[in-house]
Amino acid sequence: MRPIVDFLLHDWLNVDTLAQRERFADHSRETFAQVLDTCERIAREKYAPFNRLVDTQEPAFDGEKVHLPQATHDAWAAYAGSGMLAAAQDYEIGGMQLPYAVEAAANAFFAKASASIGAGMLTSGNANLLMAHGTALQQQVFAHNEFSGRWAGTMCLSEPQAGSSLSDIATRAEPDGADFQDDPLGPRYRLRGNKMWISAGEHELTENIVHLVLAKIPGPDGQLVPGVKGISLFIVPKKLVDTTGRLTGERNDVALAGLNHKCGWRGTTNTLLNFGEGKYPVRGGAGAIGYRVGAPGEGLRCMFHMMNEARIAIGLSAAMLGMAGYEAALAYARQRPQGRPVGEGGKDASKPQSLLMAHADIKRMLLAQKAYAEGALALCLYCARLVDEKHTGTPEASAEAALLLEVLTPIAKSWPSEWCLEGNSLAIQVHGGYGYTRDFPVEQYWRDQRLNMIHEGTHGIQALDLLGRKVVMQGGAGLKLLAERISDTLARAGQDEQLATYVPALGGAVQRLGAATKAAWSTGVPEEALANATPYLQAFGHVVLAWVWLELGLAARAAAPASDAERARNAGLLSALRFFHVYELPKIDAWLGVVSSREAVCREMQDAWF
Amino acid sequence: MRPIVDFLLHDWLNVDTLAQRERFADHSRETFAQVLDTCERIAREKYAPFNRLVDTQEPAFDGEKVHLPQATHDAWAAYAGSGMLAAAQDYEIGGMQLPYAVEAAANAFFAKASASIGAGMLTSGNANLLMAHGTALQQQVFAHNEFSGRWAGTMCLSEPQAGSSLSDIATRAEPDGADFQDDPLGPRYRLRGNKMWISAGEHELTENIVHLVLAKIPGPDGQLVPGVKGISLFIVPKKLVDTTGRLTGERNDVALAGLNHKCGWRGTTNTLLNFGEGKYPVRGGAGAIGYRVGAPGEGLRCMFHMMNEARIAIGLSAAMLGMAGYEAALAYARQRPQGRPVGEGGKDASKPQSLLMAHADIKRMLLAQKAYAEGALALCLYCARLVDEKHTGTPEASAEAALLLEVLTPIAKSWPSEWCLEGNSLAIQVHGGYGYTRDFPVEQYWRDQRLNMIHEGTHGIQALDLLGRKVVMQGGAGLKLLAERISDTLARAGQDEQLATYVPALGGAVQRLGAATKAAWSTGVPEEALANATPYLQAFGHVVLAWVWLELGLAARAAAPASDAERARNAGLLSALRFFHVYELPKIDAWLGVVSSREAVCREMQDAWF
Incomplete structure (x- = not known):
């Protein structure tokens, strides 16, 4: 895989040029290569050999602790040791100031070696969020200890009754005493509720786990505000800590209610967590202790960051x-x-x-x-x-x-x-x-x-996001911009004798995609437009990928091969481009057909008819 | 599911009319219903509750015996007790003389309840083959004991080095002594070789297992004839039997070399079997004892029956x-x-x-x-x-x-x-x-x-069979006949105000399918035609299903509903018809495009370019 990664980063995306920017000034093609080398090696040595092991030795809960294979501990240690948890962060806090494109490419080696043995992404995502929305002390106490790998992080959004429908979460967060505003770690609350599908929600890989939890603060009437507006975000550590990041010795009231036993992805513990149900009563009150991040009601906005x-x-x-x-x-x-x-x-x-x-x-x-x-x-x-x-x-x-x-x-x-x-x-x-x-x-x-x-x-949620929001926001500016980028690619491809053959079909596809978008919304009735959001997503995706493949074809044509291996690589890229345009792109018309006609058979289907 | 089964059998396929034929004269809608009722009940009671169990408790081999859950034994007993193993056979040998359409519908209940707990299909298929190609004694000794459920059967085709490529099988069958022709159970041979992917190849569900084995009889030079022409068919019982079907007490040299551990379908034992490797030496000779079925070299023809x-x-x-x-x-x-x-x-x-x-x-x-x-x-x-x-x-x-x-x-x-x-x-x-x-x-x-x-x-083998053989055999007579059947349906649908809307698109699809078939073969070069056999298979399948759904629509329109449930059933059928024609049928053009142009990117792709 390394040759294609190098081709994409350098021959196509020109990531070297990022080194001209101040933030990345200490970087170069060589430093990027070192990061990729290291990650490729760790993935090969610490991840890949244990991918089947973590499939067969699922996480086990003995009522108190979750047991994972030793290989999972070793993989975590190696990943943390690589510094990748803080790849994007400033040098001054131990980060690498790495461009995200290079960080993503480096992480790709781990994902290929074993999708589920590592859960580093959750920890760095959690900590990155705190760097954007947390207070200085929250960053120092929680985020920095995650970047070092001393602690791990989670994202607690879904609940048993609210998966895709986050507006229906029912976890409550109530101010913890009259002085709740005065805690140096952030406004302190007591949380009660159940969180479902929490990856890495319980384990012994790290000294502590930093849960980022969405919950609702009741209004003056004691009721939860319906919808997403009432949602706030909280840091709920598994074990309480002081302002220096030392464990206080108090276990917070976050209890594992059960492990989910999955069809795959078994290397990562997936949990149902009970917050504040009294298994681990803490500091004489009811509820798990949490520290608010950001303003009340801003929870989803912070999360969506x-x-x-x-x-x-x-x-x-x-x-x-x-x-x-x-x-x-x-x-x-x-x-x-x-x-x-x-x-x-x-x-x-x-x-x-x-x-x-x-x-x-x-x-x-x-x-x-x-x-x-x-x-x-x-x-x-x-x-x-x-x-x-x-x-x-x-x-x-x-x-x-x-x-x-x-x-x-x-x-x-x-x-x-x-x-x-x-x-x-x-x-x-x-x-x-x-x-x-x-x-x-x-x-x-x-x-x-x-x-x-x-x-x-889910796929359906992505589809609603795309057709219901993204392509209509700002008067369709996003779709227009994408079409401009594709037009630019088509203009360049039109100048290339070998690639010009792909221009008419992709150009037509972009036009039909635009027309279908308009047709879907032509009645202005959301349920008519969105009944076929998923076929729209599929067609949109295939058009985007046909464009990406044409881009890769252009990059391959521009990259003068220096070896037989590079000549073969270019021939392979051009064959894959041809495959995609000839076998795959034509599939879009079946999908766009139902979008354009606002086909109603699905939404009009009655329960009793199934 | 029962309502749709009844609809298909009676409102669409009119299976009742089969009772007018001599073979089925004792049958009626009532007797068919009794069979379906019984199978539905057994499937509900003995199959469905244990479907997850057989997934988690895989077959285990202790070196001597294969252990299966008790539920699998119970399911076998119940299936054998239902008489379904002999559903198609004559009354005089304990069969039901059931039409295959009804037998298939009845078996569907078992397949839905648990795909893998039962392997009855193999046993009845094995015995049915013997009824077509075996001697009277082979039928009596082997087939009849399979119909009763006393013994089970297998089909041993593949070998570790020859899966799709049966012409490459290397299992040898050599005449067993000078009197090999004189065995009342059939010409007697000694078999040596390995058979892979043998479902139900070893178990204790039944007293004996009747393996039907493809093997090659060496020519006078001791060499195996290359290709499928050299393949013959043999009965190789796990335990030897006499001409009355009694076990002689001798174990035949068929040894379990290993169980395959699969992603699913775990209720059925799947095995690698060694024939004649000496684990169970029998009657002082080397090789497993087998009795030829049919003429030498006719093995595949018998199997394809x-x-x-x-x-x-x-x-x-x-x-x-x-x-x-x-x-x-x-x-x-x-x-x-x-x-x-x-x-x-x-x-x-x-x-x-x-x-x-x-x-x-x-x-x-x-x-x-x-x-x-x-x-x-x-x-x-x-x-x-x-x-x-x-x-x-x-x-x-x-x-x-x-x-x-x-x-x-x-x-x-x-x-x-x-x-x-x-x-x-x-x-x-x-x-x-x-x-x-x-x-x-x-x-x-x-x-x-x-x-x-x-x-x-495999899918690819089916595709080669369809485009390489079935649609070109007899000058394309098969495809022409199918097109006539579809035309007939279109003519009837054209008379129905609600269904006429589907006629033009399906009519056009059939024409394009025919044109693509011609275009694929227009150069007469098999590798050009068949490089896109799989997309052809996919398009062909979708056209056939669009036709089937239009047929079901016609049947629904003709079946005057006698209840709200039947009204809802008809509305559901017409909705599914619409769904298939509007969402699915248009997919064919992407598949037919590469067939018609004899797109060469796949066959011209070089190993080094991947």
């Missing part, structure tokens, strides 16, 4: 499972003899068997996996590069990057989740019966992958 | 996993509150949450599952009805049915396997995070389903 990056990270993880399956299928196809290809006397059974690789249908399945996985990786790194632009670009470039990110983030989350699942299924198919056994890794990749369309906003 | 029915059975099993997922998702959507639907103030969080069922995207996922699962069931029962026509129709009708079966069998095998897998994935998605846990059944359905695109001929 991290949402783009979290969603890109999910997309990247999905891309990496796709890549892992692709690499496994490729290796298998290169060594497994089976049958003889069609044609040229190929059926002559007196000849030795051919390798799987000789069969056109096997190559079709491998090309599809390549197009899905490498395309997904490219999209996610492109989005990561936009995050850098948003944070360090000129005001104009920053605003453009932010707008483009709004539109592309639902795609970066959803497209890899859907299509690399298909890729993982094809990886099984390439292996035949062997792929269905647990002697080969591909069935686990497929099971692990299935989570990605569900967590961090 | 059963192939249509076996492939329809796989399709039916896939349809039933789809149905099980659909029913689970439907039940969940009807009771789970989550959020509020878009529009009409639906986002007002002060109102109670709506059921999942209220959301258009949930209904889209349910409708898709309904269209896939019920459509797949309909297709398989249609094919089963063709089997009856082939066996008991007029000579002309029989020939037509046989021809249509040739073309439709690859679809009946592949389409349910592919699309009910998608349906099972949607069933998980409807459940959200809960669907990804092992507390709900849908993740197991999805894992179990993944096998169906692999066994009994």
Whole structure:
């Protein structure tokens, strides 16, 4: 995978040029390479060998503690030791001041080696949020101890009765005594409620766990405010700490109510947590102690600060499972003899068997996996590069990057989740019966992958976000900007004799996508427009990926090959581009058809008719 | 599911009319209903409650015996007790003389309750084959004891080095002594070789196991004949028997070399078997003792005798996993509150949450599952009805049915396997995070389903069979016949004011399918035509299903509803028809595009470019 990562970062995204910016001035292609080298090595040594182990040795709860395999402890230690938890942070607090594009690429190696053994993303995401919204002391006490790997972090959003529907959360946070405002760690509350699907919610990997919890502060009437407006954000440490970050010896009232036993992704503990139900009474009061972050009612806004990056990270993880399956299928196809290809006397059974690789249908399945996985990786790194632009670009470039990110983030989350699942299924198919056994890794990749369309906003939620909000916000400015970027690519491709052939179809696809967007909203009735949000998301994603692949084709054409390996890489990229445009892009019309006609059969379907 | 089964059998396929034929003269709608009632009850009581159990308690080998849960023994006993093993056989040998369409429908209840707990299909398929190709004594000794459930059967085709490529099998069968021709049980051979992926290859469910084994008889030079021409078929019992069917007390040299540990379908033991490797030396010679069935070199022809029915059975099993997922998702959507639907103030969080069922995207996922699962069931029962026509129709009708079966069998095998897998994935998605846990059944359905695109001929093999053989055989007579059947349906639909709307699109699709078939073969070069056999299979399948759904629409329109339930059933069928034609049928053009242009990017892809 390293060659494609280097190609994307340097030949396409030109991340070296970021070193011209003040924040990244100490960096260079060499420092970036060192980070990638280190992460690739740790992933190879501490993650990959234990990926099947964590699938078979699920987290176990003995009533008091959650037990994880030693390999998971070692992986955490190695990851924390790499400094990646603080990759984006300032040098002065021990960070690396790494561009997000490089951080994301470096994390990709871990995700490919084992999707679920590490939960570093949650910890750094948690701490990054505190750096944006916490007080100086909250940053120092909580975030800094997460960056060092001494403590881990979680995000506690969902509840058993409220998954996608966050406005319905019922966890209550009430001021803890008359002096609740005066706690140096932040306004102090008592929380009571249940949180579901909490990854890394309980373990012994670290000395402490910093839960970031969404909860509602009751109004003067004691009632919770309906909807998302009433939601605030709280730091709820598993064990209480003082202002220097020392454990006070008090266990906070956060209790594991149960482990979720999943189809895959078993290396990461997933929990139901009870807050303030009295299992660990603390400081003579009822409820788990939490410290508010940000203003009351601003909880979701604070959480959404991290949402783009979290969603890109999910997309990247999905891309990496796709890549892992692709690499496994490729290796298998290169060594497994089976049958003889069609044609040229190929059926002559007196000849030795051919390798799987000789069969056109096997190559079709491998090309599809390549197009899905490498395309997904490219999209996610492109989005990561936009995050850098948003944070360090000129005001104009920053605003453009932010707008483009709004539109592309639902795609970066959803497209890899859907299509690399298909890729993982094809990886099984390439292996035949062997792929269905647990002697080969591909069935686990497929099971692990299935989570990605569900967590961090389901496919349906991404679709509503895209068609209901992102493409209509600011008068459709985001979609317009994306269309401009694609037009620019088409203009460049039109000048290239080998790539010009792809211009008409993609140009037409962008037009039809725009027309379908208008048609969906032409009656102005949300339930009519949004009944087909998911097919819209699918079509939108395929158009974006066709554009990404054309971009990669241009970059390959521009990168003069210095070796046979680079020549082969370029030929492979151009073949995957062709595959995507010829086999995949034409799929959009079936999806756009129902969007444009505002097809009503689904929304009009009656319960009794099923 | 019973209402849709009854609708398909009676309102659509008119199976009652089969009772007018001599073979089925003792049957009636009532006797058919009794069989369905019995099977539905046994499946509910003996299969469904243990489906998760057999997933978690995999078969275990102690070095001598394979241990299965008690529930698997009970399920076998109940199935054998139902008489279904001999459903198709003559009354005089204890059979039911049941039409295959009814037998298939009855077996569907077991497949839905637990795909893998029972392996009855293998035993009856094995015995049915012997009834067609075995000697009278082979039938009496082996087949009859399988029909009664006293013994079980297997099919041993694949080998570790030869999965899809049967011409490469290397199991040898050599005449056992000078008198080998004189054994009353059939010409006696000694077999040596390894057989892989053998379902139910070892267990203690029955007193004996009858293996049907493909092997090659060496030529005079001691060499195996390359290709499929050298393959013969042998009965290799686990324990030797005399001509009365009594066990002689001798263990045959068939040894379990290992159990395959699979991603799903864990209720059925899947094995690697060693034949004649000396673990159980028998009668002072080397090799497992086997009795030839049919003439030398006729092994594959005998095996393929059963192939249509076996492939329809796989399709039916896939349809039933789809149905099980659909029913689970439907039940969940009807009771789970989550959020509020878009529009009409639906986002007002002060109102109670709506059921999942209220959301258009949930209904889209349910409708898709309904269209896939019920459509797949309909297709398989249609094919089963063709089997009856082939066996008991007029000579002309029989020939037509046989021809249509040739073309439709690859679809009946592949389409349910592919699309009910998608349906099972949607069933998980409807459940959200809960669907990804092992507390709900849908993740197991999805894992179990993944096998169906692999066994009994992979997707790619079905595609080559369809485009390489079935649509070109007899000058394309099969495709022409199918097109005539579809034309007939279109003519009838054109007369129906509500269904006429679907006629132009399906008519056009059939034309484009025909044109693509011609274009694929226009250069006469197999490797050009067949490089896109899989997209062709996919497009062909969707056209067939669009036709099936239009047929079901016509049947629903013709079936005057006698109750609210039947009115709702008809409305549901017409909605699923609409869903399939509007959301699914348009997908064919992306697939047919590459077929028609004989797109070469896959077959021209070089190993080094990946």
